[in-house]
Amino acid sequence: xxxxxxxxxxxxxxxxxxxxxxxxxxxxxxxxxxxxxxxxxxxxxxxxxxxxxxxxxxxxxxxxxxxxxxxxxxxxxxxxxxxxxxxxxxxxxxxxxxxxxxxxxxxxxxxxxxxxxxxxxxxxxxxxxxxxxxxxxxxxxxxxxxxxxxxxxxxxxxxxxxxxxxxxxxxxxxxxxxxxxxxxxxxxxxxxxxxxxxxxxxxxxxxxxxxxxxxxxxxxxxxxxxxxxxxxxxxxxxxxxxxxxxxxxxxxxxxxxxxxxxxxxxxxxxxxxxxxxxxxxxxxxxxxxxxxxxxxxxxxxxxxxxxxxxxxxxxxxxxxxxxxxxxxxxxxxxxxxxxxxxxxxxxxxxxxxxxxxxxxxxxxxxxxxxxxxxxxxxxxxxxxxxxxxxxxx
Numbered sequence: 001x002x003x004x005x006x007x008x009x010x011x012x013x014x015x016x017x018x019x020x021x022x023x024x025x026x027x028x029x030x031x032x033x034x035x036x037x038x039x040x041x042x043x044x045x046x047x048x049x050x051x052x053x054x055x056x057x058x059x060x061x062x063x064x065x066x067x068x069x070x071x072x073x074x075x076x077x078x079x080x081x082x083x084x085x086x087x088x089x090x091x092x093x094x095x096x097x098x099x100x101x102x103x104x105x106x107x108x109x110x111x112x113x114x115x116x117x118x119x120x121x122x123x124x125x126x127x128x129x130x131x132x133x134x135x136x137x138x139x140x141x142x143x144x145x146x147x148x149x150x151x152x153x154x155x156x157x158x159x160x161x162x163x164x165x166x167x168x169x170x171x172x173x174x175x176x177x178x179x180x181x182x183x184x185x186x187x188x189x190x191x192x193x194x195x196x197x198x199x200x201x202x203x204x205x206x207x208x209x210x211x212x213x214x215x216x217x218x219x220x221x222x223x224x225x226x227x228x229x230x231x232x233x234x235x236x237x238x239x240x241x242x243x244x245x246x247x248x249x250x251x252x253x254x255x256x257x258x259x260x261x262x263x264x265x266x267x268x269x270x271x272x273x274x275x276x277x278x279x280x281x282x283x284x285x286x287x288x289x290x291x292x293x294x295x296x297x298x299x300x301x302x303x304x305x306x307x308x309x310x311x312x313x314x315x316x317x318x319x320x321x322x323x324x325x326x327x328x329x330x331x332x333x334x335x336x337x338x339x340x341x342x343x344x345x346x347x348x349x350x351x352x353x354x355x356x357x358x359x360x361x362x363x364x365x366x367x368x369x370x371x372x373x374x375x376x377x378x379x380x381x382x383x384x385x386x387x388x389x390x391x392x393x
Contacts, residue, residue, distance in 0.1 A: 089375055090392045094385045096367025100348030101388035104132050104164070108157050117155050122147045125160075132346065133318050134168075135353030142167045165387035171352055172379035177361035179336065179376075181211070182307060187219065187265040187273040189298065189305040193291060193332050194312035195324060196279030199340040199366065201230045203312050204274045205237035206374045207364075212241045216271040221261035222247035223254045223294070224278045234276060244268065254278065254290070255297040262301045275306070282327035292331050310363065312338045313354075316345040325358050340366035340374075348386050 094101075107128030111121050122143040129139035146155070146163050181188045190207075194200045201224060208218050220238050224230035228250045238245035246261040258275060265273040277294065280287035298305040311334040313321045328334050337360055342348050355362060362377040381392060 089372075090381060090385075092367055092373060093365075093375075093381055094390070096343035096373070097348050097382075097385040099343070099346040100132060100386050103346035104128060104349075104386070105157075105161075105388045107131070108160055112155060112157050112160060114154065116152050117147065117150050118152070119147075129164075129349065132349040133353060134349035135356060137356060138167070138171060138349075138352050161387045161389055165383045165389055168349075168352055168386060169379050169383035172355060172362070172377075172382060175355040175359065175361050176377045176379040176382075177336075177363065179308065179310075179363040181216070181272060183271070185304065185307050187262070187270040188307050189262060189265075189273045189275065189302065190308045190310060191275050191277065191295070191298070191306035191332065192310050192312060193277050193328055193334070194279060195281055195314070195317075198279065198312045198314040200224070200279065200312045201233050201276050202369075203310075203338055203340065203364075203366070203374065204234065204276050206371050208237055208241055208243055208274055209371055211272050211274075212243060217269065218243045218272045218274065219261065219265040219268065219270040220245045221257060221273060221275040223257055223261075223276045225250060225252045225254050225257065226278045230276060230278075244270075255294045258294050258298050259301050262298060262305060266302075282324045288327065288331045291328075295332055306333075309333050309335050310338050311336070312340060315339050315342045315348055315350060318345070318347040318350055319353075321350050321354060322357065325354060325360075329358065329360075334360065336361045336363045338362075338364045338366070338374075339377075343367045343373075351382070 108125070111124045111128070115121075125146060126139045126143045129142055130136060134142070142164055145167055146160055179190075192200050192204050204220065208220060211218050218241070220234050220243050222231040222234045222245060225248060231247050231250065235245050235247065237243070244264070246257065246264055248257055254277065261273055261275060277291060280291060282288065295306065295309075309332050311325060311328050311332075313324060315321070317324075325334065325337070337354065339351055339362060342351075342365060351362065351365075354360075364374055365377050365382065366374040384392065
Protein backbone atom coordinates (compact mmCIF):
# COMPACT_ATOMS: atom_id res chain seq x y z
CA UNK A 1 0.00 0.00 0.00
CA UNK A 2 1.49 3.38 -1.01
CA UNK A 3 1.34 6.53 1.14
CA UNK A 4 -1.74 7.88 -0.65
CA UNK A 5 -3.68 4.65 -0.05
CA UNK A 6 -2.61 4.64 3.58
CA UNK A 7 -3.86 8.20 4.08
CA UNK A 8 -7.18 7.38 2.42
CA UNK A 9 -7.53 4.24 4.54
CA UNK A 10 -6.76 6.17 7.70
CA UNK A 11 -9.50 8.73 6.90
CA UNK A 12 -12.19 6.12 6.29
CA UNK A 13 -14.50 5.88 9.32
CA UNK A 14 -15.39 2.46 10.71
CA UNK A 15 -18.85 1.02 11.10
CA UNK A 16 -19.31 2.64 14.52
CA UNK A 17 -18.31 6.00 13.09
CA UNK A 18 -20.67 5.72 10.12
CA UNK A 19 -23.54 4.88 12.47
CA UNK A 20 -22.96 7.73 14.88
CA UNK A 21 -21.17 10.36 12.86
CA UNK A 22 -17.79 9.88 14.50
CA UNK A 23 -14.58 8.14 13.58
CA UNK A 24 -13.13 5.06 15.14
CA UNK A 25 -10.67 5.50 17.96
CA UNK A 26 -7.15 6.16 16.73
CA UNK A 27 -4.97 3.15 16.03
CA UNK A 28 -2.92 1.64 18.81
CA UNK A 29 0.19 3.69 19.51
CA UNK A 30 3.57 2.00 19.22
CA UNK A 31 4.87 0.11 22.24
CA UNK A 32 6.07 2.07 25.20
CA UNK A 33 9.68 3.21 24.79
CA UNK A 34 12.35 0.96 26.14
CA UNK A 35 14.01 1.82 29.40
CA UNK A 36 16.71 4.42 29.04
CA UNK A 37 20.24 3.47 29.88
CA UNK A 38 21.50 4.50 33.27
CA UNK A 39 24.95 5.77 34.07
CA UNK A 40 27.67 3.17 33.36
CA UNK A 41 27.84 0.55 36.06
CA UNK A 42 30.49 -2.10 36.52
CA UNK A 43 28.56 -5.37 37.07
CA UNK A 44 29.98 -8.17 39.19
CA UNK A 45 31.67 -11.06 37.42
CA UNK A 46 29.39 -14.02 36.76
CA UNK A 47 30.25 -17.11 38.82
CA UNK A 48 32.23 -19.89 37.23
CA UNK A 49 30.33 -22.64 35.46
CA UNK A 50 29.31 -25.63 37.51
CA UNK A 51 31.09 -28.88 36.54
CA UNK A 52 27.86 -30.79 37.15
CA UNK A 53 26.11 -29.59 34.01
CA UNK A 54 25.66 -32.15 31.22
CA UNK A 55 26.98 -31.30 27.79
CA UNK A 56 24.14 -29.91 25.71
CA UNK A 57 24.16 -29.14 22.05
CA UNK A 58 24.14 -25.36 21.38
CA UNK A 59 20.75 -23.93 20.52
CA UNK A 60 20.42 -22.40 17.05
CA UNK A 61 20.32 -18.62 16.85
CA UNK A 62 16.86 -17.15 17.14
CA UNK A 63 15.44 -15.90 13.88
CA UNK A 64 13.50 -12.98 15.34
CA UNK A 65 15.60 -11.00 17.78
CA UNK A 66 14.66 -8.18 20.08
CA UNK A 67 16.62 -5.24 18.59
CA UNK A 68 17.41 -3.57 21.93
CA UNK A 69 21.05 -2.43 22.17
CA UNK A 70 23.58 -4.17 24.38
CA UNK A 71 24.04 -0.93 26.34
CA UNK A 72 20.51 -1.14 27.83
CA UNK A 73 20.75 -1.29 31.63
CA UNK A 74 18.32 -1.94 34.42
CA UNK A 75 16.45 0.89 36.16
CA UNK A 76 17.15 1.69 39.76
CA UNK A 77 15.35 -0.66 42.14
CA UNK A 78 12.80 0.96 44.44
CA UNK A 79 14.02 2.61 47.61
CA UNK A 80 13.07 1.05 50.92
CA UNK A 81 11.48 -2.38 51.45
CA UNK A 82 10.34 -3.71 48.07
CA UNK A 83 7.51 -5.65 49.68
CA UNK A 84 5.60 -2.47 50.52
CA UNK A 85 2.85 -1.35 48.20
CA UNK A 86 4.14 1.50 46.03
CA UNK A 87 2.98 4.89 47.26
CA UNK A 88 0.09 6.25 45.21
CA UNK A 89 -0.57 2.94 43.42
CA UNK A 90 -4.21 3.84 42.69
CA UNK A 91 -3.03 7.01 40.93
CA UNK A 92 -0.48 5.03 38.93
CA UNK A 93 -3.07 2.44 37.98
CA UNK A 94 -5.77 4.96 37.10
CA UNK A 95 -3.35 6.96 34.97
CA UNK A 96 -1.90 3.83 33.38
CA UNK A 97 -5.33 2.61 32.29
CA UNK A 98 -6.38 6.00 30.92
CA UNK A 99 -6.22 4.89 27.28
CA UNK A 100 -8.48 1.91 27.97
CA UNK A 101 -10.96 3.79 30.18
CA UNK A 102 -11.12 6.75 27.77
CA UNK A 103 -11.84 4.42 24.86
CA UNK A 104 -14.69 2.78 26.74
CA UNK A 105 -15.92 6.07 28.19
CA UNK A 106 -16.16 7.80 24.81
CA UNK A 107 -18.18 4.88 23.50
CA UNK A 108 -20.57 5.10 26.44
CA UNK A 109 -21.09 8.82 25.91
CA UNK A 110 -22.04 8.21 22.29
CA UNK A 111 -24.61 5.57 23.26
CA UNK A 112 -26.30 6.86 26.41
CA UNK A 113 -27.40 10.29 25.21
CA UNK A 114 -30.62 11.12 27.08
CA UNK A 115 -32.81 8.54 25.41
CA UNK A 116 -34.60 5.56 26.86
CA UNK A 117 -32.74 2.26 27.02
CA UNK A 118 -33.54 -0.22 24.26
CA UNK A 119 -32.08 -3.34 22.66
CA UNK A 120 -30.18 -1.35 20.02
CA UNK A 121 -28.31 0.58 22.71
CA UNK A 122 -27.29 -2.64 24.41
CA UNK A 123 -26.01 -4.02 21.10
CA UNK A 124 -23.92 -0.88 20.69
CA UNK A 125 -22.61 -1.29 24.23
CA UNK A 126 -21.49 -4.84 23.40
CA UNK A 127 -19.62 -3.51 20.36
CA UNK A 128 -17.76 -0.94 22.47
CA UNK A 129 -16.69 -3.56 24.99
CA UNK A 130 -15.61 -6.04 22.31
CA UNK A 131 -13.49 -3.33 20.71
CA UNK A 132 -11.82 -2.86 24.11
CA UNK A 133 -10.93 -6.60 23.93
CA UNK A 134 -13.00 -7.70 26.93
CA UNK A 135 -14.19 -10.65 24.87
CA UNK A 136 -17.59 -11.58 23.45
CA UNK A 137 -18.81 -13.47 26.50
CA UNK A 138 -17.93 -10.71 28.97
CA UNK A 139 -19.38 -8.02 26.69
CA UNK A 140 -22.69 -9.88 26.41
CA UNK A 141 -22.85 -10.47 30.15
CA UNK A 142 -22.20 -6.79 30.95
CA UNK A 143 -24.79 -5.61 28.42
CA UNK A 144 -27.35 -7.98 29.93
CA UNK A 145 -26.59 -6.64 33.42
CA UNK A 146 -27.04 -3.05 32.22
CA UNK A 147 -30.38 -3.87 30.59
CA UNK A 148 -31.82 -5.84 33.49
CA UNK A 149 -34.90 -4.01 34.76
CA UNK A 150 -33.97 -0.79 32.95
CA UNK A 151 -35.75 -0.99 29.58
CA UNK A 152 -37.69 2.06 28.49
CA UNK A 153 -36.11 4.38 31.01
CA UNK A 154 -33.12 6.66 30.99
CA UNK A 155 -29.84 5.52 32.50
CA UNK A 156 -26.88 7.67 33.51
CA UNK A 157 -23.37 6.94 32.27
CA UNK A 158 -22.05 6.73 35.82
CA UNK A 159 -24.56 3.97 36.53
CA UNK A 160 -23.34 2.06 33.47
CA UNK A 161 -19.73 2.47 34.62
CA UNK A 162 -20.60 1.10 38.06
CA UNK A 163 -22.26 -1.95 36.52
CA UNK A 164 -19.28 -2.44 34.21
CA UNK A 165 -16.84 -2.27 37.11
CA UNK A 166 -18.90 -4.73 39.13
CA UNK A 167 -19.05 -7.30 36.33
CA UNK A 168 -15.32 -6.99 35.53
CA UNK A 169 -14.46 -7.41 39.20
CA UNK A 170 -16.71 -10.46 39.45
CA UNK A 171 -14.91 -12.05 36.49
CA UNK A 172 -11.39 -11.27 37.71
CA UNK A 173 -11.64 -11.72 41.48
CA UNK A 174 -11.25 -15.53 41.49
CA UNK A 175 -8.02 -15.17 39.50
CA UNK A 176 -6.39 -12.29 41.39
CA UNK A 177 -4.00 -14.40 43.42
CA UNK A 178 -0.54 -13.51 44.73
CA UNK A 179 2.50 -15.50 43.69
CA UNK A 180 3.13 -17.75 46.68
CA UNK A 181 6.68 -18.96 47.37
CA UNK A 182 6.70 -22.46 48.86
CA UNK A 183 9.38 -22.37 51.57
CA UNK A 184 9.65 -26.16 51.43
CA UNK A 185 11.11 -25.88 47.94
CA UNK A 186 14.65 -24.50 48.13
CA UNK A 187 15.20 -23.02 45.72
CA UNK A 188 11.71 -22.17 44.53
CA UNK A 189 12.32 -22.09 40.77
CA UNK A 190 10.44 -19.48 38.73
CA UNK A 191 10.76 -19.71 34.94
CA UNK A 192 9.81 -16.52 33.09
CA UNK A 193 8.69 -16.87 29.46
CA UNK A 194 7.17 -14.74 26.71
CA UNK A 195 7.68 -13.29 23.25
CA UNK A 196 10.30 -10.74 22.20
CA UNK A 197 9.96 -7.37 23.89
CA UNK A 198 7.22 -8.33 26.35
CA UNK A 199 9.32 -7.17 29.32
CA UNK A 200 10.57 -10.48 30.78
CA UNK A 201 14.04 -9.33 31.88
CA UNK A 202 12.79 -6.10 33.42
CA UNK A 203 10.00 -7.99 35.19
CA UNK A 204 12.56 -10.42 36.65
CA UNK A 205 14.58 -7.49 38.03
CA UNK A 206 11.49 -6.00 39.66
CA UNK A 207 10.48 -9.34 41.16
CA UNK A 208 14.01 -9.83 42.47
CA UNK A 209 13.74 -6.44 44.19
CA UNK A 210 10.41 -7.48 45.74
CA UNK A 211 11.64 -10.86 46.99
CA UNK A 212 14.93 -9.45 48.28
CA UNK A 213 12.98 -6.78 50.14
CA UNK A 214 11.03 -9.57 51.84
CA UNK A 215 14.29 -10.99 53.17
CA UNK A 216 14.60 -13.87 50.71
CA UNK A 217 17.89 -14.97 49.18
CA UNK A 218 17.48 -14.64 45.41
CA UNK A 219 19.57 -16.02 42.55
CA UNK A 220 19.11 -14.79 38.96
CA UNK A 221 19.79 -16.91 35.87
CA UNK A 222 20.50 -15.04 32.62
CA UNK A 223 18.79 -17.57 30.35
CA UNK A 224 18.27 -15.11 27.49
CA UNK A 225 21.66 -16.12 26.12
CA UNK A 226 21.00 -14.70 22.66
CA UNK A 227 20.78 -11.04 23.69
CA UNK A 228 23.83 -9.44 25.30
CA UNK A 229 21.72 -6.62 26.76
CA UNK A 230 19.55 -9.10 28.68
CA UNK A 231 22.61 -10.71 30.29
CA UNK A 232 24.06 -7.30 31.17
CA UNK A 233 20.71 -6.09 32.51
CA UNK A 234 20.41 -8.98 34.96
CA UNK A 235 23.99 -8.44 36.12
CA UNK A 236 23.12 -4.83 36.88
CA UNK A 237 20.07 -5.87 38.88
CA UNK A 238 22.08 -8.53 40.68
CA UNK A 239 24.83 -6.10 41.60
CA UNK A 240 22.44 -3.51 42.99
CA UNK A 241 20.33 -6.00 44.93
CA UNK A 242 23.15 -8.22 46.12
CA UNK A 243 21.82 -11.25 44.20
CA UNK A 244 24.08 -13.84 42.63
CA UNK A 245 23.75 -14.01 38.84
CA UNK A 246 24.38 -17.22 36.91
CA UNK A 247 25.44 -16.21 33.43
CA UNK A 248 27.48 -17.39 30.47
CA UNK A 249 28.71 -15.77 27.33
CA UNK A 250 26.27 -14.79 24.62
CA UNK A 251 25.14 -17.72 22.49
CA UNK A 252 25.57 -20.37 25.19
CA UNK A 253 23.11 -23.23 25.63
CA UNK A 254 20.24 -22.01 27.83
CA UNK A 255 19.15 -25.50 28.93
CA UNK A 256 22.63 -26.30 30.26
CA UNK A 257 22.65 -22.94 32.06
CA UNK A 258 19.31 -23.83 33.67
CA UNK A 259 20.85 -27.04 35.03
CA UNK A 260 23.81 -25.07 36.41
CA UNK A 261 21.58 -22.41 37.96
CA UNK A 262 19.42 -24.84 39.94
CA UNK A 263 22.46 -26.74 41.18
CA UNK A 264 24.25 -23.54 42.23
CA UNK A 265 21.17 -22.03 43.91
CA UNK A 266 20.65 -25.26 45.85
CA UNK A 267 24.29 -25.34 46.98
CA UNK A 268 24.09 -21.74 48.20
CA UNK A 269 20.80 -22.17 50.07
CA UNK A 270 18.86 -19.73 47.91
CA UNK A 271 15.16 -19.26 48.56
CA UNK A 272 14.20 -18.23 45.01
CA UNK A 273 15.72 -18.79 41.57
CA UNK A 274 14.41 -16.49 38.85
CA UNK A 275 15.30 -17.68 35.34
CA UNK A 276 15.08 -15.50 32.27
CA UNK A 277 14.52 -16.98 28.79
CA UNK A 278 15.01 -15.67 25.28
CA UNK A 279 12.01 -14.09 23.62
CA UNK A 280 10.43 -16.42 21.11
CA UNK A 281 7.43 -16.16 18.82
CA UNK A 282 4.71 -18.62 19.74
CA UNK A 283 4.21 -19.67 16.10
CA UNK A 284 7.83 -20.81 15.65
CA UNK A 285 7.86 -24.54 16.40
CA UNK A 286 11.65 -24.88 16.60
CA UNK A 287 11.93 -22.03 19.10
CA UNK A 288 9.19 -23.46 21.27
CA UNK A 289 11.01 -26.81 21.17
CA UNK A 290 14.03 -25.06 22.69
CA UNK A 291 11.87 -23.82 25.55
CA UNK A 292 10.53 -27.33 26.07
CA UNK A 293 14.13 -28.53 26.33
CA UNK A 294 14.86 -26.01 29.10
CA UNK A 295 11.94 -27.36 31.14
CA UNK A 296 13.03 -30.95 30.48
CA UNK A 297 16.62 -30.30 31.61
CA UNK A 298 15.40 -28.47 34.74
CA UNK A 299 13.55 -31.61 35.79
CA UNK A 300 16.74 -33.66 35.54
CA UNK A 301 18.28 -31.78 38.44
CA UNK A 302 15.00 -31.06 40.30
CA UNK A 303 11.98 -33.21 39.30
CA UNK A 304 9.46 -30.70 40.67
CA UNK A 305 11.00 -27.71 38.84
CA UNK A 306 9.99 -25.26 37.61
CA UNK A 307 7.67 -24.56 40.52
CA UNK A 308 6.10 -21.55 38.77
CA UNK A 309 6.07 -20.57 35.10
CA UNK A 310 5.16 -16.93 34.57
CA UNK A 311 4.03 -15.80 31.13
CA UNK A 312 4.81 -12.11 30.67
CA UNK A 313 2.27 -10.59 28.28
CA UNK A 314 2.49 -7.21 26.59
CA UNK A 315 -0.99 -5.67 26.79
CA UNK A 316 -0.45 -3.69 23.59
CA UNK A 317 -0.66 -6.86 21.45
CA UNK A 318 -4.38 -7.22 22.22
CA UNK A 319 -5.94 -10.45 20.98
CA UNK A 320 -2.54 -11.92 20.07
CA UNK A 321 -2.06 -12.47 23.81
CA UNK A 322 -4.70 -15.22 23.59
CA UNK A 323 -2.62 -17.34 21.20
CA UNK A 324 0.52 -16.66 23.24
CA UNK A 325 -1.17 -17.96 26.38
CA UNK A 326 -2.42 -21.05 24.58
CA UNK A 327 0.90 -22.09 22.99
CA UNK A 328 3.18 -21.20 25.91
CA UNK A 329 0.78 -23.01 28.21
CA UNK A 330 1.05 -26.22 26.21
CA UNK A 331 4.84 -26.08 25.88
CA UNK A 332 6.00 -24.72 29.24
CA UNK A 333 3.04 -25.35 31.56
CA UNK A 334 2.26 -21.70 32.38
CA UNK A 335 0.99 -21.32 35.94
CA UNK A 336 0.23 -17.57 36.00
CA UNK A 337 0.26 -14.28 34.10
CA UNK A 338 2.13 -11.01 34.43
CA UNK A 339 0.55 -8.29 32.27
CA UNK A 340 2.86 -5.41 31.33
CA UNK A 341 2.50 -2.13 29.39
CA UNK A 342 -1.15 -1.55 30.25
CA UNK A 343 -0.34 2.15 30.03
CA UNK A 344 0.42 1.84 26.31
CA UNK A 345 -2.89 0.48 25.02
CA UNK A 346 -6.62 1.11 24.77
CA UNK A 347 -7.17 -2.65 24.98
CA UNK A 348 -6.62 -3.33 28.65
CA UNK A 349 -9.79 -5.39 28.65
CA UNK A 350 -7.79 -8.28 27.17
CA UNK A 351 -7.02 -9.27 30.76
CA UNK A 352 -10.68 -10.16 31.25
CA UNK A 353 -10.77 -12.30 28.11
CA UNK A 354 -7.56 -14.09 29.15
CA UNK A 355 -8.68 -15.19 32.60
CA UNK A 356 -12.13 -16.21 31.38
CA UNK A 357 -10.63 -18.51 28.76
CA UNK A 358 -7.63 -19.95 30.62
CA UNK A 359 -8.70 -19.65 34.29
CA UNK A 360 -5.10 -18.91 35.33
CA UNK A 361 -4.15 -16.45 38.08
CA UNK A 362 -2.94 -12.95 37.32
CA UNK A 363 -0.08 -12.32 39.74
CA UNK A 364 1.19 -8.87 38.72
CA UNK A 365 0.35 -6.01 36.36
CA UNK A 366 2.57 -3.23 35.09
CA UNK A 367 1.54 0.32 34.17
CA UNK A 368 4.93 1.88 33.47
CA UNK A 369 8.67 1.34 33.25
CA UNK A 370 9.61 2.12 36.86
CA UNK A 371 10.13 -0.55 39.49
CA UNK A 372 7.13 0.79 41.46
CA UNK A 373 4.92 0.44 38.36
CA UNK A 374 4.69 -3.35 38.78
CA UNK A 375 2.39 -4.44 41.60
CA UNK A 376 0.32 -7.41 42.73
CA UNK A 377 -2.96 -7.62 40.84
CA UNK A 378 -6.11 -6.44 42.62
CA UNK A 379 -9.34 -7.17 40.76
CA UNK A 380 -11.42 -4.40 42.38
CA UNK A 381 -8.91 -1.64 41.70
CA UNK A 382 -8.37 -2.79 38.11
CA UNK A 383 -12.12 -3.00 37.43
CA UNK A 384 -12.81 0.51 38.73
CA UNK A 385 -9.84 1.98 36.87
CA UNK A 386 -10.74 0.47 33.51
CA UNK A 387 -14.36 1.61 33.94
CA UNK A 388 -13.11 5.18 34.43
CA UNK A 389 -14.25 5.58 38.02
CA UNK A 390 -12.18 8.36 39.52
CA UNK A 391 -11.85 7.24 43.14
CA UNK A 392 -10.74 3.91 44.61
CA UNK A 393 -13.31 1.78 46.37
